[in-house]
Amino acid sequence: MKFPLLNGVSWASRRWSLWALLLALVVTLLAILVWLSGRYESSMVQSRLEHDAGETVTDIRSGLTRNIQTFQALQSTERPPAAWHAPAAELLREHREIMRLEWRSETLEVLGFVETPYRSSVFERLGRHGMEADVNLTCTTARRLSGSAYSTSYFMPQNDGLGLEVMDMCLPIVAAGRLMGYVVATYSLQDILGELVGKQLARGVGLSFTEADGTRLALHGVVSRGSRVYVAQQLLDLPGNTLVVRMESRLGTPALFPNVLTALVTAMSVALLAVLFLLARDMRRRLKVEHDLGEALAFRKAMEDSVLTGLRARDLQGRITYVNPAFCKMVGVDAKDLLNQSVPAPYWPPELAAMYQQRQEIRLSGSNLPREGHESVFMRQDGTRFPVLIMEAPLINAVGKHTGWMSAILDVSEQRRIEELSRASQDRLQATARLAMVGEMASLLSHELNQPLAAISSYATGSLNLLQGEMAPAATSSPGGPDAGPTAPPLSEDLQLAMRRIAEQAERAGKVIKSVHDFVRRRDQVREAVEPRALLDAIMPLVSLQARKLGVRVVIEVDAACEPVLCDRTMVEQVLLNLSRNGMQAMQAMQGIDETQAPNQQARVLTLRIRPAASNAHSRWVEFAVIDRGEGIPREVADQLFTPFFTTKEEGMGLGLSLCRTVIEQHGGFLGFEAAQPRGTIFSFTLPVALARDGHADVDAAGTAKEMA
Structure with missing residues (x-):
């Protein structure tokens, strides 16, 4: 955009520069003469x-x-x-x-x-x-x-x-x-x-x-x-x-000027002042007008440079005739590279250039452009995209002629980011509310299920006692006695084992519910020294039952050098059980491998491994690992695997792995995963070793941070 009096201001500034240069030369000459005369007088005095x-x-x-x-x-x-x-x-x-x-x-x-x-x-x-x-x-x-x-x-x-x-x-x-x-x-x-x-x-x-x-x-x-x-x-x-x-x-200090130089400088000064006076009288009015115009233009330019809104002017052919610094900073392109640019503009994304060009032709073809804003996407010089809000209006000159279009562009990327943060905050609040609800449900269920589980355990124990009581008279009666009646059928050992399992699992369910209740209420868990193999033995009946159902072979590897660990037995058993079920379920979606190498049944192997966390046999940590041969964990899933309420199962709640990590971290250990070779995933966690001190089990925590890493 060209302004009418811009050239006049340029000439005025050039004239002032010439006058300033002339004055500077004269002042410099006078200063040199004074300095030389002073040096001369000083040398004479010396x-x-x-x-x-x-x-x-x-x-x-x-x-x-x-x-x-x-x-x-x-x-x-x-x-x-x-x-x-x-x-x-x-x-x-x-x-x-x-x-x-x-x-x-x-x-x-x-x-x-x-x-x-x-x-x-x-x-x-x-x-x-x-x-x-x-x-x-x-x-x-x-x-x-x-x-x-x-x-x-x-x-x-x-x-x-x-x-x-x-x-x-x-x-x-x-x-x-x-x-x-x-x-x-x-x-x-x-x-x-x-x-x-x-x-x-x-x-x-x-x-x-x-x-x-x-x-x-x-x-x-x-x-x-x-x-x-x-x-x-x-x-x-x-x-x-x-x-x-x-x-x-101090006598003989040189005067301001020697006599000859004083006369010469005085004459030059008088002549210069006379010339300046004559020129100033002739140019006073003109300079005043130019000064006022320069101030008006400078004020408008300062306003344009200080606003955060990008300003863009285009002529009737769509060429850019003016951009302010805010617009240049917004798109990352210098003004000289934007002026006189037509379509496609340098800040248009290549994939949207055709659509933008068609939209511009439609909008600029009419003389009455609507003044409401519309959203679009611009591209910076480094290729990043950002959303903008564009408001356009006709550009009318001083004589009332329509010469182009003026646009105001707002970068709304920060607004979008704030909206996204607000949505994320709302999601976190909802997740927190859901966690609170889960805690309340856990407390309610633990209270409501304790009585039925106690009843189940009591009925199972009572049934077992009744069956054993019926078996005793039958066993003591003689087959050929005088009052021998019908012989009672012997009680099957499998039935006795089943009744005992029912009682044990009912008691175990009660302990699990109590541990979850204490975990939710943030109460101190009771920790005891437990053999690592005992933790596996406690969950093996349930693991074996599900393994037979899913067709998975379970392999147990326990290092004999492992010492007892200090833990909340019930919660750690639940962690092992949860990881084992996840491993078996991960192998269900896997297709069978090459029949010539091994049958599909052999590919579904779940390995439960226990060993010291370090290379020596005296490690202060014991590592528990659950290794499956599934398809592995994709990278996009691995980033949020332990996030609460995130799940890849249709019936899952997304709390299992999150709670497992929380339980292990409360024990001072670490729960993580890595890819297995040639396929599958290894979930592993560490528990501290229980060391005997004065007859009590304690944990040597001196190397907690180092060995956990």
Whole structure:
């Protein structure tokens, strides 16, 4: 879809881009000029400061040299110490940087000394004797150099709580090639900076003596602080000592512009502003209109991009002219791949493309398209299908002409998923209700059937007792006795066995019902140690009866190494019985195998196997397996085999295997199945071994989780 003023907005944005580029270039040029001028001025200030630092070092060296010449003139004539004192004191009044002047003999014995008149004695607090070693070393160096030598600086604390950094100078006095003594002068480093440096050089800067590592020894002037401090350092190399002269200054910080550049930039700025003003006055109205239009289009575009409903516009020929981002995200196809596309659309499923094309031709042939929605199925780029709800309406332009069709598409897959979840939830609720009903029925049946079963057991026992009582008189009467009557027929042993079986099975049915009742009521089941073979023997009469009826041969395999298991005997017997019946029924639908290999009767074999669950004979679990030779379990049935109320039998309720698994899991075991070879299914479960402890049966549960897996 093309909008009327879209090109105007594009040109406006391009013009603004050009103006922005021009302004950026001008600002960049001005910034570069300012930066270059600043760098130039900074380099000039730094060069000037370096030159001043060099001049400072020269002034200090020249002043110290002049002092040496003065010392030599003072000692040029021989005079006693008393006569030496007056000219020496005069010399100290002229040179404030000298704190103390000493005349020493060739053995460094002090012959006389003079203190500066401008302050108290430097050595008043600590005395001079503590520095004799440094003086001896300095004079030795001076003697070796045949000239003046300087000691390293040292700090002298004063009585006022402050201190002073000083150094000694030793000058040998030689007359006619013979050493006559030494002149030792003590300099104040701070006063050297104040007295020997020219006033012009020291004005407005901070002068200091530092060591090589930057430690400040003496300072003259004000220390400059801030980010635009210029620093220059020069070495003052003296015989026997080397100091660093540091000069810091904030003077000479460059102005914003140099004079020539200021005039040039000002002229360019005035010209640029004039041109911009003229152009802005001419374009103000036009830009205002374009700005309003751009805001309207941006607002509409923002609304279209923010909606979750897919929007699609088509012309009268069915070609797509516009799609919003929601529609592109819905079908997983970019807008450039959808625009100008006709039938078949990329998001149509191939199997439905012909039907969709025919339906579109019918719907677009009429001018009055109904506005109600209709459902359809779209396809994403990865091939997945999803349901959509489509609502279409005619697209009318500004002059009232019908130019196409506008569609709103809603993805209803989430709605369908929620409906499916609701249906599944309803099914689960119904299943829960059915389970509750089954529990109630089990409780009711257990209560109602206990009395008839007890009556059956009582009648069977009574009948057996009556039959045995009738047999006794007949057996005791003599055949030829005088009062012998008709001989009673002997009671058949098979009839006695049948009556006993009736009593046993009635009692067993009562126990089963009681166990089911306790299981439903979640009561604690009574567990006892039972031999695994005894569990099979208890159900074999019923299994054998059904096996003869169905034509199945039952094979029992019991490993002698199996120990007694701890279980609820009645419930486990029911599990074995249920699995055995399922196995025999699974072989009924199987067709006979090849007659040349074996008869059909031999193919229907049910194997009941008991063995330790592990490879060794001391496993803590015993495995029970029921193996049939049926057709096996299909994959789609295996996924929900243990689901309550799921059954493949027409008369089944779908609760047998589910209850069997619950019973085994309550014993701590595991019930599962696998395919048998060459055919059939193996249902197996595990029960814990009962271990004797202090005369009681208990379960060693240390390896429950590992061996069960």
